[in-house]
Structure formats: structure tokens, C-alpha cells
Amino acid sequence: MISPVSHAWSAPSAMCVVPSPSPTAWFKTRPPLHPRRHECVGRRGHAPRATAGLDTPIAPTSTRTYPVRRLDADEAIEAMYARQSRWQRERAAAFFSSELGGIVTDPALMLLHADEHGFHRGHAVYETLRLEDGHIYLLKRHLQRLFLSMVKADIPLAPDLGVDQMARTVLETAAASTKLSGTIKVIACAGRDDLGLAGTTCAASSFYVLVSSTAPLPKSKEEEYLRGWHVKTSPVPAIPDYFATLRSVGNLAVVLSQHDAEAGGFDMGIMQDGQGNVAAAPGSNVACLTQDGVLVVPPFDRCLADATTERMLELLPQAIRSGMEGISAVEQRHISIAEAKKCIEVMLVGGDPVLMPVRKWDDEQIADGQAGIVALQIRVMLLDDMDPHAEHAALDTHLPVPYGGLTGMGL
Numbered sequence: 001m002i003s004p005v006s007h008a009w010s011a012p013s014a015m016c017v018v019p020s021p022s023p024t025a026w027f028k029t030r031p032p033l034h035p036r037r038h039e040c041v042g043r044r045g046h047a048p049r050a051t052a053g054l055d056t057p058i059a060p061t062s063t064r065t066y067p068v069r070r071l072d073a074d075e076a077i078e079a080m081y082a083r084q085s086r087w088q089r090e091r092a093a094a095f096f097s098s099e100l101g102g103i104v105t106d107p108a109l110m111l112l113h114a115d116e117h118g119f120h121r122g123h124a125v126y127e128t129l130r131l132e133d134g135h136i137y138l139l140k141r142h143l144q145r146l147f148l149s150m151v152k153a154d155i156p157l158a159p160d161l162g163v164d165q166m167a168r169t170v171l172e173t174a175a176a177s178t179k180l181s182g183t184i185k186v187i188a189c190a191g192r193d194d195l196g197l198a199g200t201t202c203a204a205s206s207f208y209v210l211v212s213s214t215a216p217l218p219k220s221k222e223e224e225y226l227r228g229w230h231v232k233t234s235p236v237p238a239i240p241d242y243f244a245t246l247r248s249v250g251n252l253a254v255v256l257s258q259h260d261a262e263a264g265g266f267d268m269g270i271m272q273d274g275q276g277n278v279a280a281a282p283g284s285n286v287a288c289l290t291q292d293g294v295l296v297v298p299p300f301d302r303c304l305a306d307a308t309t310e311r312m313l314e315l316l317p318q319a320i321r322s323g324m325e326g327i328s329a330v331e332q333r334h335i336s337i338a339e340a341k342k343c344i345e346v347m348l349v350g351g352d353p354v355l356m357p358v359r360k361w362d363d364e365q366i367a368d369g370q371a372g373i374v375a376l377q378i379r380v381m382l383l384d385d386m387d388p389h390a391e392h393a394a395l396d397t398h399l400p401v402p403y404g405g406l407t408g409m410g411l
Contacts, residue, residue, distance in 0.1 A: 080111075081108045088110070093211045096169055096173040097206075098158060110210065115192045115195060117199045118189030122249060122250025124248065125187070125188050127143070127307075129142050130386065131211065132388055133388050136399045143166060143186075145247070146188060149247045152246050158191075170209050174401045176211075182214050186209050189206040226376075229358055230266055230360040230361075231266055231361050232264060232268075232270070232362050234270055234271045234272070238273050245301065245305075253271070255282075268284075268348065273334075275334070275336075277337070278335050279298065280298070283350060283352075284351040285298070286346065287349050289326070289327065289346075291344055293326060294327075294330070295331075296335050297313065298332070298334060300332075306350030306351070308354060308355075312382060316378070324378075340361070341361050341362075344367045345357065345367065347378070354382050354386075357371035385397070
């Protein structure tokens, strides 16, 4: 059984803000936005986004204006169906909304209300889960992490949606999707209000579950983990400590960090804290193998802990005792950018790739510029742990989705 988090939220007496460069200074020096995404007119004729810094005014593409349509209910519904994105049409599989009171499988109906505090104020927290061959991986752990984030964000549990009901809702939404593998996004919001600041007028918190199928991996990326990624030190200012450990939907710094990396032709950006130490990468943690075989993972006091990284730290001690090659120990401590670049292996842990070796950091090659033996072994270890049919698989890590009774599917 999943135990609810009972502690009341209280703000820290002296919230520590990590010194960081001025956001304005970064905006003025940031590179142009990615040309493939921002230098063409959208498919519906929308004006292109700016390709200069964020402080630069957007030049109008045309002085011509047009009247704005007023839609009746039928026209609005027709537009909802006509303007679905490719992702909606091809991958959105099932959606639970506490505001609707149930699950929908029609992608056009997977919507939030405009007065949702999680939408107009970013007052929402989330977890991303893996659906692996008909089983949800680490469901209990992810819900416990979600509850901790809810406490920090002052989002109460809805009266009619306790912790056990949340778990059942996730399982039944996965079943309604009829997908065996994919991604599950679980979101808890403060609820709907009068567009106020504090959210104190929210009637009740909202809960959403979105299940999407896994996109086919392009052939060019099938062996990307053997080549490794080229990363850069991100210029985006560090997130203050209290919010750095809160899995909020409003984490714009992560978005800008990744956007900046892609604009410069890099695979990902590595964020740093105010002391020049490695913090994390967007959607993943960083692990560095030192010359003496110690795998160093920055502590989770200035960054989010990915569930995959947590699981890696649990599995590695036994793997090392069993003779994993090239690694003698694992420890959590701060590591500077300079020290990290001198390590014999650097890897990104978590997110869609599960584990991705780093071959180059800024203009410095990591060791021989190839995927290291330790990174490849850890990747195999994690993929094996995610396999629901492996000998060691258990209900506490792999919970079967109840497809049969809800969908008629046979497994």
C-alpha cells in the first residue's frame, strides 16, 4: 500500500538562492534560436518566432490585419478536431482528468481549463513513468515522489482522490490506452480558481494522467548510445535550491537550457550551480567516472533526482561486488565542471535514452571520445532492471496493467 504524505508544508526560514549570472545578461548574449524550428512560417500561416535575443523586439512580418472569428460550440469542436497536432493524432492514447471525472481516449478531448492554476500560474507538479511491455515501472516510487512535490508546492490531495485511488487511476488509464509500451505523465495541479495568485480560492486540486505511445526510434538514433553526445556548459542561470528539487511543470530554466544547446548544435546542455559545480542536465542527471574508477554523482540538493538515477545508485553496489568492470565505487559529492571534463567517462542518466555517454563537452573531448565500458555496462544493467520479464522482476518494481477486464485485451 502506498502511504500518503502527512506533513504540512512550511517554507524554509531562509530560502537559499544560489548566486548565478544575471538572467538579463544571458538573454542579451544567447545565440539565435534554432533555424530549423524558427525561421519558417508555421503550417497555418503563423508569423515566425524571433531569431535574435529575447530583448530584441519582434519585427512584424506584415501590417495586414484580419477580423478574429467568434466560434459557436459546434465550430469550436470542429476546430479542436481539425487542428490536432501530429503528436496528438499518432501518440496520445488515453487521458484521465479529475475535472472530467473519467478517462477519454479521443485526443481532441485531452484538454485543461483556462482557469486551472497549474496552467496560468504554473502551480503544478508532475512525474514521468515508463510503461514497459504491459507493466508500469516503479509506480509506487513515482507516486511517493509526486506526493513529496505536492507537499513542497502546497498542493493538497483532493478529498475524493486518495493515494490508493491515484494508483488505480494510473493503472486503469494505462489499460484504457491499450498500449503495451509508452510514457505516462502524472500531473497534480492546485485546481481551478479565479485567476488569482496564491491559489487559495481553488475549490479542489486537479489530477491528470496522460498515456502516450513510444515513438519509433529513427534508424540514425538506434546506436546513438555507442557514439555518445556532444554537450555544452549551459549559460542559463542556476535554479535556486528550494525550487531546484521541486519537480514543477513551470521549470523554464530547463527548457531554455535545452533550447540554447540545440541552437548551438549540441545534444544537451549541462547546468551548473553558483559555485561552478555540475548540477544536472535537462531531464537527466550527470555521472562522472574518475581516473581511479569512482563514479561521482552530484548530490540531489541542487537538482532533481531522476528515478532512473536513484535506481542506478541502488543497484550499483551489488553490481560492483559482482565484478562490474572498470568501476570500484560510487559516491555522491559535488564535482566541478573542470574536474568533470578530466574524468575518463561522463554519462547522462535518466530520461528517454535511459543512459547516454558523453563524448565531448564544450570543445574538450572526454578521454578517447568513445562510449566507455562502464557507461555501457550500467546501461545494460538499467535496461535489464526495466524488463518486467527478467528473473528478478517483482511487483514492487513492475506492476502489471489490468488490460483484460477493462479493454478485452489478452496478454
